[in-house]
Amino acid sequence: MEYRTVPSICPYCGCGCGVLLEVAEGRLIGVLPQKGHPVNDGKLCIKGWTCHEFVHSERRLTKPLIKEGEGFREASWEEALGLVASRLKEIKEKEGPSSIAFLCSAKCTNEENYLLQKFSRAVIGTNNIDHCARL
Amino acid sequence: MEPLKERVKELLEKGEIGGFLGYRGDLPYLFTRAEELDGLAVSPRRYPLPQILAKLQGLYPEGRFGLLVRGCDERSLIELIKNNKIQSERVVPLGVACDQELAERCGCERPYPTEVLLGEKVEGKEGWELLERLEAMDEEERFRFWMSQFAKCIKCYGCRNICPQCFCDTCALEEEDLIAGGTIPPEMPAFHLVRAFHMAGRCVDCGLCEEACPAGIPLRTLYKEVRRAVKDLFGYEPGLSVEEKEPFGYLGDGRYEVPERLK
Numbered sequence: 526m527e528y529r530t531v532p533s534i535c536p537y538c539g540c541g542c543g544v545l546l547e548v549a550e551g552r553l554i555g556v557l558p559q560k561g562h563p564v565n566d567g568k569l570c571i572k573g574w575t576c577h578e579f580v581h582s583e584r585r586l587t588k589p590l591i592k593e594g595e596g597f598r599e600a601s602w603e604e605a606l607g608l609v610a611s612r613l614k615e616i617k618e619k620e621g622p623s624s625i626a627f628l629c630s631a632k633c634t635n636e637e638n639y640l641l642q643k644f645s646r647a648v649i650g651t652n653n654i655d656h657c658a659r660l
Numbered sequence: 661m662e663p664l665k666e667r668v669k670e671l672l673e674k675g676e677i678g679g680f681l682g683y684r685g686d687l688p689y690l691f692t693r694a695e696e697l698d699g700l701a702v703s704p705r706r707y708p709l710p711q712i713l714a715k716l717q718g719l720y721p722e723g724r725f726g727l728l729v730r731g732c733d734e735r736s737l738i739e740l741i742k743n744n745k746i747q748s749e750r751v752v753p754l755g756v757a758c759d760q761e762l763a764e765r766c767g768c769e770r771p772y773p774t775e776v777l778l779g780e781k782v783e784g785k786e787g788w789e790l791l792e793r794l795e796a797m798d799e800e801e802r803f804r805f806w807m808s809q810f811a812k813c814i815k816c817y818g819c820r821n822i823c824p825q826c827f828c829d830t831c832a833l834e835e836e837d838l839i840a841g842g843t844i845p846p847e848m849p850a851f852h853l854v855r856a857f858h859m860a861g862r863c864v865d866c867g868l869c870e871e872a873c874p875a876g877i878p879l880r881t882l883y884k885e886v887r888r889a890v891k892d893l894f895g896y897e898p899g900l901s902v903e904e905k906e907p908f909g910y911l912g913d914g915r916y917e918v919p920e921r922l923k
């Protein structure tokens with residue numbers, strides 16, 4: 526038998542609410558708000574309350590998919606990233622850097638978001654960078 | 661802590677229980693080995709342990725569990741047993757009395773379970789202040805008060821999720837015909853009144869809902885009103901005994917008569 530609660534941070538927006546992930550037999554079975562946490566002290570929004578659900582979801586994407594025609598096919602990371610890189614290069618050369626935009630996410634860390642803007646400005650050469658919170 | 665630890669140790673070692681649901685530090689935890697019991701604590705941060713136990717009994721259909729119970733947990737446990745969400749033969753409750761500080765903070769009338777293994781029983785005092793203030797208002801003012809409270813709701817469902825007495829598989833609060841989807845605040849006052857009605861004969865006044873509400877809505881006061889109505893009409897107070905029939909257990913069979921004084 527196993528049941529424990531693991532303190533963590535809600536993966537959704539940038540607030541950083543404390544959650545307790547409920548674990549049984551190595552699987553997430555629920556989430557509770559973390560009491561006494563400096564950000565949310567035992568309260569959550571609806572996203573926080575359901576933030577465990579995607580982890581074991583059948584519908585979760587676990588492999589890169591490449592769009593072909595109307596559908597998608599599974600691909601390796603190498604192939605997928607290779608395709609992204611070559612298409613970005615191609616578009617930049619043909620249409621110019623400002624024809625490309627990047628969208629970062631509150632689900633990522635500060636560092637990852639920093640990297641994306643660096644990539645967008647320094648590597649591609651565009652200031653077209655925005656954030657999911659402004660969608 | 662010693663009497664509690666000793667008792668849990670004994671139960672685990674004799675194989676009478678497979679696990680003890682309590683707190684490790686501040687966090688809910690299932691102790692399955694005697695060696696772990698050093699970490700056993702009675703945190704003043706309350707989580708809905710009986711609700712978690714119901715989940716565990718479902719996950720481990722053969723498992724027998726010890727359960728840490730404060731006064732509020734015991735009341736929840738009793739209602740969950742009556743509603744067939746917990747099998748009483750598969751739970752061994754071990755009682756803890758709350759100290760004065762927590763009892764006062766919770767505004768708890770009965771801050772101890774029937775049998776106390778740890779702590780001293782202190783007298784509690786139920787917090788009725790807001791309800792009394794509301795009752796002094798005229799109807800319109802009172803309605804305005806509640807509507808302005810409900811307007812703050814962000815429909816997080818936290819009140820329902822944390823509530824040890826909310827256990828239905830399908831929830832009326834997610835019923836599109838009753839509460840239209842996609843709007844915040846949710847339909848007023850339907851959302852809150854539906855939940856209040858559903859707490860009739862169930863709410864044990866643990867206060868976890870109000871603690872979990874990010875909008876600071878005085879939910880417990882709303883449900884206190886319902887608790888009082890149920891007590892007036894049926895003489896029933898949820899969570900006091902496993903034997904006593906709850907109103908839903910006999911309504912409709914013709915046995916019930918509206919008390920004379922309320923006619």
Ligand code: SF4
Nearest residue numbers: 823863864866867869
């Ligand atoms: S006080 Fe709130 S959380 Fe506790 S039983 Fe009543 S409705 Fe549920």
Ligand code: SF4
Nearest residue numbers: 813814816817819873
């Ligand atoms: S916890 Fe508060 S904000 Fe969340 S749904 Fe309940 S009443 Fe609304």
